[in-house]
Amino acid sequence: MSGLLALPIALPIGAAAVSIVVGRWRAAQRVIGVVTLVALVADAAVLLARADSDGAVVGQAGGWEAPFGITLVADRLSAVLLLASLATLLAVLVYAIGQGGVERNHVGFHPVYLTLTAGVSAAFLTGDLFNMFVSFEVMLTSSYVLLTLGGRRDQVRTGMTYVVISLVASVLFLTALGLIYSSAGTVNLADLATRFTQLPVGERQALALLVLVVFGIKAAVFPLFFWLPDSYPTAPTAVTAVFAGLLTKVGVYAIIRTQTVLLPPGDRPQVLLxxxxAATMLIGVLGAIAQNDIKRILSFHIVSQIGYMVMGLGFFTVAGLGGAVFFVVHQIITKTTLFLAGGLVEHRTGTGNLDRLGGLVRTAPAAAVLFLVPALSLAGIPPFSGFIGKFALIDAGLDDGWWGVVAVSLLASLLTLFSMTKIWAGAFWGEAEPVGPGHRLPGLMVGATAALTALGLAVAIFAGPLYALSERAADDMLQGTVYVQAVLGR
Amino acid sequence: MTRSPIMDTIADLVFHSAIVLSLYFLFAGHNQPGGGFVGGLVAAAAVVVYYVAGGMDEVRDLSRFRPWTILGGGLVLASLAALVPLVAGDALLQSDYVEGDLPVLGHVKLTSTLLFDSGVYAVVVGLVLMVFEGLGDEPEAEDHT
Incomplete structure (x- = not known):
């Protein structure tokens, strides 16, 4: 039982170590990276199956009982997000290997990528707030390295912004942890759930709000998103893709987890969320419309889509939260695919600037198809997964009569479609521009993007079972007791 | 660079004593103040003394292993110590110990955590050596503009 839980954290760290030692042999590094991630995807699939059939899988690292030891928990929410994330990480690694570039030029790419994997897995699996801090740090430290691989001037400049804002968030997080520990006497999430109910209302709301600000910075919600569209586009494509798909979503996961566990139903900051x-959805998409570079447009869309997830959480109903969980899974896959497809365009033509692109439908038809499918999905066109996610969220909102935010989400969706049309018209249609110092597209890059596109389509095809699973996950979280009982056994 | 005989002599003295102290911390760490991280830091400080005395070349001569090999090897050791209990059916990172009476040393208690700590020790030393590789070398000629 415990082994399944421990592997996603310990195995990539071990693999990273071996990858450092064999640094001189690129082929060995590649084999280690891919084999590790394949094993982890299988592990996560088994975890999800177990968590769904027998309830949350719980383990204690070091053998010390909760709430004293390091608790690892895979309930339905963690397991489904873990599986989606690891599958995405695998596809992006294959893509990076196909592309060469940073993967070939830097000995450090594979070890750091595996460490990032360990950090992401640990963030999903940890059952205690302090270890969530640790896993965020592991994840962020790896991301600092990945973001500035190559050491170009603009990378270092935007990397500085990213490092500073992340450190500020980390200090706030640590402060929040200290305050929580001094008032509740524990940092184990399940234990906190029971102890928080005994605190004065004002105190627990203040603490939950502080935690919300911390994860709000990580998840890039309005008004804490400003760092994201600036720093992400400068990184190498594969790195941007994996950041776009995963890092902000880990922040969203942390928001969902803490806001449902820490606060009893009456105290939840519904109107605030x-x-x-609403502001995140609208400002994000308006920012995207103003941009003229594929990666920058897509980066603003990351922010905009985070708004939908927060909206689903904000309803605090099974339908809303279920929709949010489904939407996170959809976003992890779709967003990454879009960045990979954008990377194909850049690799083929040497630029991502829409003014200098055109006619790719004829010159690079594979990239065109692989961009179109996730783009339509992102905009929420049926029958793709984005439509199902948004439909579920809007339906949940109308049930409770939240007309305003639902109207904003529909408007944002329309503007998303407009912005996707802009990329489509600028890059794929129109006169074929003279292609710059471009390259032919390697099969691995196209293959990895195609596989992820197929996974996105699978989310739409199996939307029924997946949505049912999301609703069960939401039900667990809103009841609260399920999680506590699984960890503490009472 | 010009070298000072006084500094060289002191560096030799300090280096070896500091390494012995760092090993003491490593072994004492399980139940007393110390541990792999602290031990590694002290060992790294010892390396700094050599760097001050003789520059980067002196530091490179200390070990025939490259810094990343030391760091990677340490990480391999630490993750093995974390993963092996899983194979035995225990929890991740679970530790075990043996006690016994050895000649010379007397009563000794050995924990499996020592393996993990040794890994951490190597990681810290390797990391500091890598920092020296990256930042501590003489500036390249092209920087003199």
């Missing part, structure tokens, strides 16, 4: 969600 919904207002933040």
């Amino acid at each position: 919904l207002s933040v969600a």
